[in-house]
Amino acid sequence: MAMRDLVAGGAACAVPGSSSSNPLGALANTLLGSSSKTQERLKEIPTATATSSENRFFQDVEDPLRALPGAEFEQQPFSHPGGQGSEFLWGFRSTDQNGLADAWDEIERSHVPRPSQANVPQLDHVYDRGPQLQPTVYGPPQRVLSNFLHSFVESSHGGIPFRPAPLPLLGLSEGDKQCIRDRSSIMARHFFADKNEDFINAQVNALLSSLDIDSDAHAKGRLPRRFRDLEDYWNESQGSLRPGPHLADGWISEFSQHRLDHSDPDAWAHAFERQHGANSCVSEFEQEQLLASMDQIRGANIPNLAAMEQTRMLAHTLAQNNDPKFQNSKFLQFVSKMSRGELIIDDNQVKPAAGPSDWATEYQQKYTGGTSWADEYVRDEVSHGPDRWVNEFATEREQNGSVDDQWVNEFSKLHVNDWVEEFGQQVEEGALGDSSADAWANAYDEYLNEQVAVKKQSEASRGVYVFSDMNPYVGHPNPLREGQELFRKGLLSEAVLALEAEVLKNPDNAEGWRLLGIAHAENDDDQQAIAAMMRAQEADPTNLEVLLALGVSHTNELEQAAALKYLYGWLHNHSKYRTLATTELANSLHYANVARLFNEASQMSPEDADVHIVLGVLYNLSREYDRAIASFQMALKLKPQDYSLWNKLGATQANSVQSADAILAYQQALDLKPNYVRAWANMGISYANQGMYEESIRYYVRALAMNPKADNAWQYLRISLSCASRNDMLEACDRWNIDLLQKEFPL
C-alpha cells in the first residue's frame, strides 16, 4: 500500500548518512521529510487547480490593483511576511567591516548555548552526557567555514567524495545554518549532475555534519504541504499520551549529533574524562597545561588540522585529475593554499595569513618544538613525545565509536519500530481523525494511477499497440469487412474494435493494421496510430500508404528523425521515385536532404498529389508553414475530395496563426466526413487560438463525445474551460463526464 511505503520510508528516501543502522534517522525522515529537497518527492506534480480557494478570489479586491490584469487574484495585496531566516541575515550582515568579528566576540562572551541543545536539556540527563563545556576558539571561525565551503564546491569538479571532518563550534546562528544547509543542498544537486541522489546527500551531509548543522530539524519551510499535514495529524493523534513533537525534534537533533559525527571532539573528550579522569594524563603533562590544551583540543584545533589535512588530500586528488582546466582551477590553488595555512578569512575577506597567529603553529612552537604533534596525530604515526597519551586517546575514540553504535541499537529496540508501526496502523485505520487523511491517500493513489497511465502511454509511443479490454467483435466471422464498413460510415471507435478483432485473428494482415492505424489517426490518437502502422509495416514493409501515414503521425508527435525515416522510405519504395533515393542517403537522413529529394520528385511529376502532401508534411517539420500551405493547396487541386488533406491544410494554417482560414479548411473536411474526430478537435483548437474559448469547448466536447479516448482533446478542453472561466465544469472534465458536458455545451 502506498501509504505504508511512505511511512516506512522506503530505500529511496532513507536519510543519507543514516544507513539502515539508523532507524531514528529513518523515522525522522518519514515524519518530517529530510531537509534537503529530494527528487523522489519532487516528482509528485500537484494539479494546477485553485480548487479550495474559490471564495477567496475577488474577496479583497481593491480598485487600484486592477491596474494590472490578474491583480485581483492576490488575496493579501499588501502583506509583508517577515521571513524568519532573513531577519537573522539583516541583523548579522548589517554589521559593517568589523561587524563579523564583533558579532563573533559577542557570541563568545555571552556563551550562548546552541539552540538545538537549549531545546532539549532533559536529554542530557537521559543519556548522561554531562554538562557541555563551551569551547574556546582561537582565530576567526570564518576561516574554517570558508575553507569548508570551498572544498565542498570544489569536490564537484572531480566527483570526489567529500568526507566529514570534525570542526569546532563556529557560533553559526540558526539563520546562518539554515542558509548553508539549504543553499548547499540545493546547489549540490546542480553541480553533481551525474551523481546519484545518495552521493549528493552524502556530500551535503558531510558538509553539514562537519559544521554541526542539523540536517533534519527546523527545515519546516521546505516540507511540501502534504508531509506537513501528516506530521500534524501525527502530533494531534498522539495528544498528551506520547512525547510531543518538541521532544521528538529534540531526539532527532540529539540523535543526529551523535550519529553524524562519531568523531565529535566533545564526545571523545567527555568519554575520555568520564572513564579515565583527567589524572591519567598527568604523567605526561603538567595538569595546568593539560587543562588549558584540553579545551583547545576539544574546541578547534585538532579539527582545524584535520580540515587542513583533508584539503591537502583533496588538493592531491585534484592534482591527479588530468583535465588541464581542473588543474588550473583557482579553487584548487585556493584550497591548497588554505591547506598550508597561507590564507585566512577575516572579516569576510580572504587575506594572506598574518604570521603564526594560528593555534596549531603556536602549539607546535610551545610544546613540541620541531615535529608537529598534530600532524603525527592525524597521520597516526607516533615517533616521540606524548605518545602514550595519543595512543590512549585513539583507543578511546574507537571505543567511543562502538558505544555510539550500542546507543543506536538500544534506542532502536526501544522505540522506533513501535512508532513507525503504530503510525502506519493509525493511518490504515483512518484513526487520524480527519477525512482529509483519506483524501490524501486517495490523491496519492490517483497519482500512482496517473503514473501507470503515463507509462502505458510511453509504451505505446515505443510502438506497442494497446488493445481494448472488452471487444464485442472478437469471434465475428469477418471482422475486417465489418471494420471497413464501420470506418466508411465514420463510426471510428467501433471500427477500431472491429479491426482490432481482425488483427487479433490475423496478426499478419497488413491491410487490417493499416486501416486500424488510419482509424486511430482520424480519431486523434497518434500514439496508437503509430503502433498500428508499425505493425502494418512489419507485415508489409513496402506499403506506400503505411509509410506515408507513419511519416505524418510522427510529424504530429514532433518526432523528426522517425518522420524523416518513413518519408524517405516512401520515396525509396515508390516505383516512380526509387531512382532518387540513393542508399548512402539512407544512413544520414538530414531534413535538408529529404526535402531536396521530394522537391525533385515534385518536379518529376507535378501532378502527383502524394508528393505534394509529403512536401507539406516536411515543411511542417521545418515549420515553414507558408510553403506547407502552398503544397497542401496544390495537392487539394488534384484531390479535392480528400478530407484528411483538408484537415492537414487546416492544421498547418492554424500553426501559422491563420486560425480563421483554418476553420474554413476544417469545415471542408467535416463536410466530406462528418464523423472526423480529429477535425472537430482541431476546429476547437482554432477557436481557442482566436480566444473564442466558449466556441472551442463545444467542438472539443463534440470530438470527445465521438471518441472519449482522445487524450489531447481532454487536455485542450481543460485549458479552454479554465480560460473561459468555466471552472465549474472542470470536475466533469476530469471525470470524463461527457454527458454532462454535452448537455452544458451543445453544438
Add this chain to the structure above:
Amino acid sequence: MPIFKTPFNGYSVKFSPFYESRLAVATAQNFGILGNGRVHVLALPPSPSLPLSELVAFDTADGVYDLAWSESHDSLLVAAVADGSVKLFDTALPPTQNPLRSLQEHTREVHSVDYNPTRRDSFITSSWDDTIKLWTLDRPASIRTFKEHAYCVYSAAWNPRHTDVFASASGDCTVRIWDVREPGSTMIIPGHDFEILSCDWNKYDDCLIATASVDKSIRVWDVRSYRAPIAVLNGHGYAVRKVKFSPHHRNLMVSCSYDMTVCMWDFMVEDALVGRYDHHTEFAVGLDMSVLVEGLLASTGWDELVYVWQHGTDPRAS
C-alpha cells in the same frame, strides 16, 4: 575583447536595453552560499582592446543571484537577492542613495527576475520559496503571488508577444505557463526528469520555449503540442544553468553550464551545436545576448570574470 574582474563570484550579466555599451553584473561572495553581494554597472570601451570600466557598484547584505534592467527607465535595475529581497537601484544615483527600494516578501532566496518587455511597467521574480511574484514599480508590495510549483522556481520569463503570459522553470521538473489574467497556471509541461534551471521564449515564434536542466540537456517545446520536445540539444557535460534565445535569429540560442562552457545552438538543424566557448575556468552561470548589437555576447562565472565578445571571436583575445 574586453574583460572585467569582479571581486565576488559572478552570477548573472545583462545588457542594457537602452545603451549598447552598458551592462550590469550580479555577483555573490563564497559562491552565493554565505556572504555579501555586489551589483556592478559596466561600460564597454570604445576600442575592444581596452578593458571594461565600472560606472558604479552597489553592495548588498547577501549574494545577488540575478538582475534585470527596467524596460521603461534607462537607469533602473532590479536585483534578485539571496536574502529574499528584491532591490531597485538607480544607476544614475550614487551608492549612498541606493537602493531606491527593497521589497522584502519572498521567504527564501530570489533566484531570477525578468522585466516585462511589452507592458514595461511590471516584472516577475522567482524564488526558492517555490513562488513567483508579480511587481510594479509604483507599489511597495507585490501585485500577486503564483504558488503552484512544488520546489524552487529557478527562472521565470515573460512571453515576448503575449503581454500577460510568462513561463516558469522549477526544480519540481516542470515548466508552467501562466497568464496573469487567470487564477492558476494554464499549462504544465513535465519537461525533464531532473530539475529545470532555466527557460526562455523564442523571440520570433511565441509558441516555442526552451528549457535547460540538470540532466545536461536543453529542450525546445511547442506549447501547442508539448507531449514531446521538438528538439533535444545534448552537448553540455554538466547541468545547464541558463538558456537564452537570440534576439536576432529565430533558430539560434545560447546556453551556459556547470561544465564551464558557453554554447551556441541552432535547434532546427541536425548538428545543433554551432559554437562552444571555453573561456571560463569555473562554472559559467551568467549569460546574455545584446539586443542592440547583433552577435554581441556577455558571460560571467564563478571565476570572477565578465567577458564581452562578438560571436565567432575568441572571448579571451584582446
